[in-house]
Amino acid sequence: MTTTAPVQTPTATAGRTPIASGLLRQTVTGLRLLLVLTVILGVGYPAAVWAVGQVVAPDRANGQIVSVDGAPVGSALLGQAFDDPALFHSRPSAAAYDGLASAASNLGPSNEDLLASIQERREAVAAEEGVALADVPPDAVTASGSGLDPHISTAYAELQAARVARANGLDESAVRGLIAAATSGRTLGFLGEEGVNVLQLNIAVRHAAEG
């Protein structure tokens, strides 16, 4: 056991205060304390985290903005829609990759519309990439939780490599090299999943195609 509780003062126990006046007294105390705590927790705390963040990891604290030729083109953490057949496509998104409207589809596991969408997407991807329906990976036919998923699976990236290489006149193996470069593994080798950052990959593809 640790030490005993605070000693009680005589006033604390003297008589039972009526509920209304007792509540009023406690509420006033509560208001004063809440205001004090609000300054500490609502202003001091986020400011302190911000200050430390700007020192230890300013790029990350500010959203890992990706620039091309000095101009910001997105964030390494936010997916974008890439409909251009010459580029790698991102996953389907319920938010259309709108940075101000992150959202999932919230379609249930037995939802007929979802089942239909999955089938449509599968057919579309298979047709575009010229592969069998069964070869289309799951992330290519499902919308992510945020609608801003920056990654696709390596399987989906590999699936698109031939098309992208063809469209950009690049060697397919070179494109595969770009995929590998844009792939981030599991943190510490076991946390999370491997993923290919589509924005970074497409920037690299553009760069290679132009270069």
Place this chain on the structure above:
Amino acid sequence: MSDAFAGVLSLLALVALLALAYRPLGDYIARTLESPRHTRFERPLYRLAGVNPDASQSTRSYALAVVGFSAVSLILLYVLLVAQSFLPYSRGMDGMPWDMALNTAVSFVTNTNWQSYAGESTLGWTAQAVGLAVQNFVSAAVGIAVAVALIRGFTRNRSDQLGNFWVDLVRVTVRVLLPIAFVGAVLLVIGGVVQSFSADQVVDTITGGQQTITTGPAASQEAIKELGTNGGGFFNANSAHPFENPTGFTNLLEIFLILLIPVALTRTLGTMLGNHRQGYAVLGAMGVLFLASLAITTWAEVGAHGQSAQAAGAAMEGKETRLGEWASALFATATTGTSTGAVNAAHDSLTPTGGGAVLVNMMLGEVAPGGVGAGIYGILVMAILAVFVAGLMVGRTPELLGKKIRSTEMRYIALYSLTTPAVVLVAVGIAIALPSTSDAMGNPGGHGFSEVVYAFTSAANNNGSAFGGITVTSTFFQLMLAAAMLLGRFVPILLVLALAGSLARQGRVPATAGTLPTHTPLFAGLLVGVVLVMTGLTYFPALALGPIAEALA
């Protein structure tokens, strides 16, 4: 490395981290709350608030303080939300409509953090940081204070003094939550969570389109959102949003923060009771429920046991590529096993079994391991229920931890265990009877019904996660859900405090060979059984018409 190996390794890493923190943190919280000394930092706070930190409060006074504090919290937050257009750093956002503001204020004050708004398109940073994040701290502290008051009810002998709410509140906030949240927030920033006060930035993409990049003080809010088992996301997609949860590392850190205090509080319980095995038994019961649920959800998600998952080849609808099924199943179990409600995947799109399992986690009454504080008092109430029924079978009138469970205590226990189920069942009954509810559902049929059940279960158990397809912006839902959250939070709290007072006034009964031992694996097993049977009996019909019917189809 195979997915399964990495998934199991992640779980083991989580368990190892929790085990490392268990004793030091649990003992530290106990020491913090029972110490007679005030720090130099705290004394001025008490002076400013006009609190005598050395006074002890009676049950009634403690309860009035909880109510009074929560009432002003509610009012202040409501005002901040409706008036945010007049505040600095508001990103040009309008004030919230009154019903949404009321719902949101109730939601954060009750530690539910149900979100009927989308953060990035509704709120400015002042409302987030000064309004919501502050409640993330103090509503968590209120829960811990109430749990500690109940523990004191067991430890005190013929006394009506439960401690000092203001002291408990301040100490939990500044000595426990603030330091851990700060370290957690910095680690999150290092992991890639944003913490910035730069204005929204519109960029021209490489394909000639545009994308708005909005950041904000997310890391500071994220840390306390998980640590205080709050769950209200800075962004609409919550921890699925790459700015809130960018990597496998931040994902594990967030899960760790979610489970840290609820788990460690079982050690605090053991330490304060002077009986560590009691803490282990409670943790054991919580752990069994948690791991069983995790196993079911992981089996369902990883095994793609659902129609859409089968169609897609994996249960990736609503999940992020970088997190995958294993990490999403673990997060989903952690967030619903505690009353957090943060999500890193869309629960609405989980497989029927996985979605059913996370729904059941909340129906258990948030005791596996439950919200900060709320989990402890919730499981202690269930333990009383268990000793009341089973305790008779050892030939003595029931007692727990040296206190007799008489009619007075039983009245509070009965009302406690009645409150949440009553709120959920009545609210679902009313909502489902209204024709307009069908329009609010995001999915047809049994799954739409599950959305309604999930919404009220989440609100009444102060979880805050959702089967997000349901549209709850109608005034009807805003108010019904607000009522569910309020009743589900404060009725149990007041009953727990009354129970604590009643227990504290009793003398202690010494343990003998004839006393039902409550620190054994047998009792932990009994506790698990009671929790499951009570939940099953209450919710089986609703579950049968929702997730069970869908899962068996």
Place this chain on the structure above:
Amino acid sequence: MTLSQLWSQLPTALAKLDPRHQWHNPVMFVVLVGSILTTVLAIADPSAFTIALTVWLWLTVVFGNLAEAVAEGRGKAQAASLRAARKDTVARRLDRDGTETLVPGTELVIGDLVVVEAGEVIPGDGDVVEGIASVDESAITGESAPVIREAGGDRSAVTGGTTVLSDRIVVSITAAPGSTFIDTMIALVEGTSRRKTPNENALTILLSSLTIVFLLAVATLAPMADYAGAPQRTVVLVALLVCLIPTTISALLSAIGIAGMDRLVRVNVLAMSGRAVEAAGDVGTLLLDKTGTITYGNRRASAFVPQAGLDDAVLRDTARLSSLADPTPEGRSIVELALERGATDEPLPVGATIVEFSASTRMSGLDLPDGTQIRKGASSAVLAWLDQTALPPSVESAVERISADGGTPLVVAVRDAAGGRVLGVVHLKDVVKPGMSERFAQLRAMGIRTVMVTGDNAITAKAIAAEAGVDDVLAEATPEDKLAYIRHEQQGGRLVAMTGDGTNDAPALAAADVGVAMSSGTSAAKEAGNMVDLDSDPTKLIDVVEIGKQLLVTRGALTTFSVANDVAKYFAIIPAMFVAAYPSLDSLDVMRLHSPESAILSAVVFNALVIVALIPLALRGVRHRVASAAGLLRRNLLVYGVGGLLAPFVGIKVIDLALATLFGSAL
């Protein structure tokens, strides 16, 4: 219990259908309301299913009442015989001036003095204030041997309705007519004065809250079912509700309580309240009187210790001879021991003079016709008689050893022609009743401390305590000591049980959580205690504790069983209700029941029959076992928890098979 017993109580059970009676049992009240509702619905829209359902719902209520009626019925017979004792008597009231007035017994008031002579019935409860009499108390105790009642002391209380067999006594009336001991007993055994005990109240609160939860679950199921496209008939919802609410335990709850009191009555202990019986289960400390409980009432000879060099047989035979005419229990025990050790059973020599014990000589013995004098007594008295100053060394050491062990050394000496000499010592000691230390060990395993209370000095007390294996001793105990001890134990949170008979025991009896007054004791003691032992056997305290525990175990076991039962009922009813809307729910029908209707009906029938099936257990009580709390919990959880989970699966399936066979086409 036989079927005919059940049958004979049926009218009483039907009479209890009065809603004003049912209201006291909230759970069964809900069933009653449900039964009325389904009756109305069955009349409005009759079908084989609804009618059968309605009948079984009514049976559920009746079976619940039946349990209570049977339990009460067992007390009724006893009450009838007690009533016979309460026949109208004519009292001889002794007025101030010494004259006697004949008044009806019912007109006596507290403080009246009445004269009762041989052959007359004592007209009311009171204390003997004058005289001594033998009294036949068989009317209340069933014990035919008469007891002595005398003025003053602890045997002064007399009970109205008992008969004076000899002599004349004057009794001061202490209880008003209608509230005498017999009246109290009648009310107790009939159960009419029964109030819910604290734990029953707490349990009722729990059961009521469960009922409310199920009420809400079933009520809200209606709109949910509508949404699911499977609207449910009200009769089916009522059936589900009745199956879910804890009817089993609620129906049996009061029967369990009555049966617990009844079990006490069977060991001739009357509890003044159910609360006391419950407290008995919680007792943590037993204060046991040494004499009569732990040891036989008297000291007994346990060994002959002859002087060095003397033959054992000489001391043995001399000691026997000296005690032949000794009527005291000690004397008799010496004769018995001598015979056991091989002495011949010869009669008292003709012409021998008996020397009785006197306070002045502190010896007793025999003067033989040949002039030999034999004496036995305390060593100092014998030395004085022998005119010697010291005992022989071997005898001296034996005396010291016996005293140190808490025994009483009785020195035997002779004086004949050869002069006076000490033969040796008889070891008298308190003999602990056989089996006591085992019993105390059992109590210890149950977490109960035993404390021996005795007027003996500390040395004697400790020796006996060690032999008996009690946990603590209260030696040279005064009533104040007892009271202080009780208070101390209670301060530490332990419940205390004790027995007592004297007026000076009254404060301690009142303070004890379970105070068992001897029926032979004073009325003050009887009023102070919350139980009365009609046999005046202090050993009963242990039985009382066990009966208290048994009562609580039975209540807990049946509650657990009742709640665990619900799981199976869900598996029977929910698929039956919704399989049409969600065919996938068919796989929940693990019992593969005949049809939805037979599934629902089977669950309802099982729910009703299980009440009847458990009546014997409720009345008999779960068998009490001596085991640690953990052991008891493990065992009872397995039997009543897991058993309660599984039993209805089997039961419902069997009933469903029977229904399908009998009425297959109708269902």
